[in-house]
Amino acid sequence: MNALFVVAGQEIKSATRERLAIALLVVFLGMALVSSSIGWATHHTVMSVYDQTVLQTGRHIPNPFAGASALEITRNTIIYIVLIGALLATVVGVRSAVRDRKAGVTDLIFSRPMGTRAYMLGKLLGVQAWMGIVLVAALLASWLSAWVVLGAPLSWSATASLMGFFAVAWLFLLPFAVLGLVAGARSGHESTALLVPILIWVAVAFVIPQLGTAQNPSALLNPVPSAASTTDLFFKVNQAVLQPISITEHFKHAGSVILQLQDVASPAIGGDLLSLGAIAALSVAALALVSRASMRRPLHE
Amino acid sequence: MNSPSLVIFRKELGDARRSRLVLLLIAGLGAIALLSVIVAAAAYHAKVADYQHYLDALKQAGGTPPTAPLFFPLQLLRGAVEYLEIIGAIVAIVIGYGMTAKEKNRGTLRLLFSRPVSGAAIALGKLLALAVIWLAVVAALGVVMIVSIRLVGGTGLSSLELTKLGIALGLSWVYLFLWSALAMGLAGLTKQLSTALVVGLILWLGFVLIIPQIGDTMDPDNQVPGGLFKSLQIAKPQEKAVMAHFAGYERTRNFLEETSISKHYERGSFGYLGVKDKYNQLPLGPINKDMWTNVAWLVGGAILVVGLAVTQTTKRKLLRKA
Numbered sequence: 001m002n003a004l005f006v007v008a009g010q011e012i013k014s015a016t017r018e019r020l021a022i023a024l025l026v027v028f029l030g031m032a033l034v035s036s037s038i039g040w041a042t043h044h045t046v047m048s049v050y051d052q053t054v055l056q057t058g059r060h061i062p063n064p065f066a067g068a069s070a071l072e073i074t075r076n077t078i079i080y081i082v083l084i085g086a087l088l089a090t091v092v093g094v095r096s097a098v099r100d101r102k103a104g105v106t107d108l109i110f111s112r113p114m115g116t117r118a119y120m121l122g123k124l125l126g127v128q129a130w131m132g133i134v135l136v137a138a139l140l141a142s143w144l145s146a147w148v149v150l151g152a153p154l155s156w157s158a159t160a161s162l163m164g165f166f167a168v169a170w171l172f173l174l175p176f177a178v179l180g181l182v183a184g185a186r187s188g189h190e191s192t193a194l195l196v197p198i199l200i201w202v203a204v205a206f207v208i209p210q211l212g213t214a215q216n217p218s219a220l221l222n223p224v225p226s227a228a229s230t231t232d233l234f235f236k237v238n239q240a241v242l243q244p245i246s247i248t249e250h251f252k253h254a255g256s257v258i259l260q261l262q263d264v265a266s267p268a269i270g271g272d273l274l275s276l277g278a279i280a281a282l283s284v285a286a287l288a289l290v291s292r293a294s295m296r297r298p299l300h301e
Numbered sequence: 302m303n304s305p306s307l308v309i310f311r312k313e314l315g316d317a318r319r320s321r322l323v324l325l326l327i328a329g330l331g332a333i334a335l336l337s338v339i340v341a342a343a344a345y346h347a348k349v350a351d352y353q354h355y356l357d358a359l360k361q362a363g364g365t366p367p368t369a370p371l372f373f374p375l376q377l378l379r380g381a382v383e384y385l386e387i388i389g390a391i392v393a394i395v396i397g398y399g400m401t402a403k404e405k406n407r408g409t410l411r412l413l414f415s416r417p418v419s420g421a422a423i424a425l426g427k428l429l430a431l432a433v434i435w436l437a438v439v440a441a442l443g444v445v446m447i448v449s450i451r452l453v454g455g456t457g458l459s460s461l462e463l464t465k466l467g468i469a470l471g472l473s474w475v476y477l478f479l480w481s482a483l484a485m486g487l488a489g490l491t492k493q494l495s496t497a498l499v500v501g502l503i504l505w506l507g508f509v510l511i512i513p514q515i516g517d518t519m520d521p522d523n524q525v526p527g528g529l530f531k532s533l534q535i536a537k538p539q540e541k542a543v544m545a546h547f548a549g550y551e552r553t554r555n556f557l558e559e560t561s562i563s564k565h566y567e568r569g570s571f572g573y574l575g576v577k578d579k580y581n582q583l584p585l586g587p588i589n590k591d592m593w594t595n596v597a598w599l600v601g602g603a604i605l606v607v608g609l610a611v612t613q614t615t616k617r618k619l620l621r622k623a
Contacts, residue, residue, distance in 0.1 A: 039518075056539065056543060064529060191402060194499065207336070217384060218517070221510065
């Protein structure tokens with residue numbers, strides 16, 4: 001158990017020295033900051049369009065944003081976690097796994113009383129602790145920027161919702177960190193280790209949802225998930241088969257409900273959390289795919 | 302005809318034919334393009350079936366039938382274009398990066414530079430190979446698209462539609478080549494190869510996903526389910542009159558989108574394929590008139606990254622220690 005925490009501690013130290021991980025962190029925090037500004041500018045414009053329409057038509061029209069949550073301005077954060085957060089988790093995972101292989105210290109580590117599972121679990125613990133730090137920083141950035149653009153701090157309940165959202169984001173990012181770790185530990189080339197998880201992410205984020213909903217890839221960049229747009233058998237079957245593994249859509253739905261966004265079809269998130277939890281648990285089990293032999297293989301760039 | 306560039310060009314084509322990774326990535330791209338046409342055709346058939354049910358119910362109730370959903374075969378290619386825009390760009394980055402990375406990994410660069418060959422000649426040979434590889438891929442994708450429209454959509458394409466498809470495929474060729482040349486340039490620019498790949502992926506993330514996503518988000522019509530203007534129950538002329546008051550905001554949004562090369566590729570392809578209703582069924586003249594700026598951006602971008610790839614493929618840069 002002690003060895004596991006030693007590896008995890010080492011991971012956090014190494015991640016803070018990793019320039020690329022820092023660069024992605026800066027991009028991620030920057031996007032969390034601008035997300036609120038973009039949300040506010042758009043919200044403000046829509047309200048002005050509404051006022052202008054009422055003025056020009058002279059009719060009473062229901063306000064499309066009546067009763068909208070204060071967290072509506074942070075809606076883009078959902079998609080930035082799906083895009084940048086997943087890439088960050090993958091890169092940090094890959095770099096973590098290849099670091100020791102590149103430095104040639106794997107043999108030394110395994111000459112000590114250290115099992116492969118404890119080693120990989122320690123790495124995952126470290127990577128997820130690092131991702132936790134990143135998400136707490138993003139939470140603070142979102143909260144502060146919401147305060148600035150709204151002119152008042154978020155209420156306690158809105159703050160709790162924001163915290164809940166980032167907790168779900170942490171769970172959502174875990175499989176991507178594992179994917180990076182496993183690819184980094186098993187691959188013969190560092191570039192392949194980076195590429196394979198990213199291609200899997202692209203398939204999960206774009207291809208799988210399209211098969212179930214008929215939505216085009218660019219429509220899947222909407223923070224609110226796409227509902228099945230047709231009752232056709234082809235899509236019904238695809239939806240039933242692929243929905244459990246469509247974790248980006250589960251995260252988008254759970255995130256939209258937690259942030260109280262307007263256009264969410266169903267308020268129930270039990271199924272989403274179950275799917276995210278199950279995939280996260282399966283991912284941790286997938287660490288068993290890493291063996292000492294694969295870690296000791298020579299690694300090319 | 303045995304200049305160093307041509308020798309390298311032939312060697313690169315041979316390498317690509319033998320590389321399982323390249324073949325796998327290209328086959329995957331073709332499979333996704335085919336899948337997207339199947340999904341689009343299935344969605345259209347489902348829409349027609351829904352319309353028929355609605356029509357039958359309406360006939361029984363004695364109501365006026367609405368307009369039937371219209372079928373435009375080139376519109377089935379929307380998903381395929383978006384996949385080329387998103388996934389094609391990643392595949393292009395990997396293939397372009399591989400052009401330099403494999404030489405570094407195999408240690409053949411020292412051998413190559415021990416011969417009387419300039420960096421520019423190496424770069425030109427590799428870029429020419431990339432251009433030919435992407436030309437072959439795009440041509441194969443074109444055949445897949447035409448055959449799948451025929452089989453799944455149940456219709457052939459007219460000569461005008463084939464010309465429009467040809468132009469859209471030409472834009473795809475420039476777009477994919479651009480990403481490959483950029484990745485090749487980055488592999489020379491950065492000391493560590495994996496850094497080049499990560500930088501390429503960050504640029505891909507920014508230009509392909511984040512900037513277009515911000516542009517879409519800032520569109521007021523996308524802020525309300527079903528569309529803002531539909532929810533406000535106003536007609537198109539009124540919508541234009543209202544939006545005239547927000548010209549500055551719209552200009553900013555458009556400027557943001559125009560900084561993304563992917564958006565230019567998307568706008569150009571959607572224009573020629575008639576995915577955007579405004580250009581559907583139009584002759585080539587008016588489409589060319591509106592789309593030339595997008596084409597110019599793409600070509601200009603490609604020329605810039607070719608410059609980057611050539612200037613970064615030098616003995617000093619490629620042989621430096623990481």
